[in-house]
Amino acid sequence: MKLNLNIAGALTILLLLFNSSNYVYAQNNGSSTFSRLPETNDYIGIVSNEEIVGPNNLRTSCTDIANLYGSNILKNRNKLTTSDGKELFNANEGWAGTKFINWTPDTVAFIKNQIDDCVEKNSSFLNTVIRMNGGYRNTQLSPSRTKNLIDDIYQVAVNTQNYQQAQELNRRQADKEAELNAIAEKEHQQKIKSGALKIQNVNDACIYYSAKPLTPIIASPLLNPDNQFYCGDITIDLQETSNLIRGKVLNVFSSNGQYPTILPVAYAFLKTDGNTVTFNPDAMRIGYNIKVAGKYIGNTKYTTVIGVTKESPVLQIYYIGTK
DSSP: OHHHHHHHHHHHHHHHHHHTOSSOOOEEOSSOEEEEETTTTEEEEEOOSOOEEOGGGOEEOHHHHHHHHHTTTTTSSOOEEOTTOOEEOOTTOEETTEEGGGOOHHHHHHHHHHHHHHHHHOTTHHHHHHHHSTTOTTOOOOHHHHHHHHHHHHHHHHHHHHHHHHHHHHHHHHHHHHHHHHHHHHHHHHHHHHTSSOOOSHHHHHHHTTOEESHHHHHSOOSSOOOOEEEEEEEEEEEEETTEEEEEEEEEEEOOTTOOEEEEEEEEEEEOOTTOEESOGGGOSTTOEEEEEEEEEEEEEEEOTTSOEEEEEEEEEEEEEOO
16 A cells, blocks of 8 residues: 555656646657647647548648648738739649649538548647647637638639639630631632632732732842832831832841841832722821832932932832731
8 A cells, every 4th residue: 555655656746747847748659649738738639640531632631721721821822813803823832732723612521521520539629739830829720710711712713713714715715716717818818819809908919919028128129120029018208209109117137148237227119100009098198007019120229318328129019008
């Protein structure tokens, strides 16, 4: 009996020493961790190593769920928003092995049920584990607040899914429209070339005559004009005579052999006559941008404002207009 009393006394002393210590005692037996909460000296049991597998291969635990709240995922993240202000997730954002954008109603229901299960296993868990992980000691975690966070995450996931689906639909529609336009344009060109359709604008004329691009000969005229059809955009700069227009092109790239340069301005002279078809008479104004199709029939010299003599191509214009 005396021996038993001595043993009991020794155990009591050991327990008092243990409870008055200032360190956190932790033991990990492969399934649970036991830690002392610094503020209260209470001991809590946390099922932390028990992996829980949910929908979409979601793998988590009670500790993971508590830390999800503590990480303030929706507050401390780089927000990506749509034009109407809806928040989205970036493609690789996720938690517990699952991307948020892949969350489903089953995912939400599973996590909410798991929260209840964690609370049932340890009633103080959700109010304490967050203080022990990451130092959020002033943050109070409750099942309802955690479930609200899960709902918020799911809503952003839905926004992201809807946005991605809309973007994909728009892309497919744009691709389909581009494909149909390309088919229609090819058919149009074939009809123009065959003469089945009449020339309705300068673009049609460019197709019918298989015209070459105008800009290169403006940047660097040929020594011997080739009398071929050329087509391109140009700005009306000056009316030289009743049937001669000076057109200009700004910032023209010129290869000039080994020394490519950008010409701030280059000119072409456009000859018109009674056979010239003008599709948009109202656009024939100084400073207006037009499109022309005609034959390259010669070169002419002109003098710049600083007295430099240069040469520009002369085109006999067959068609002129805005497109």
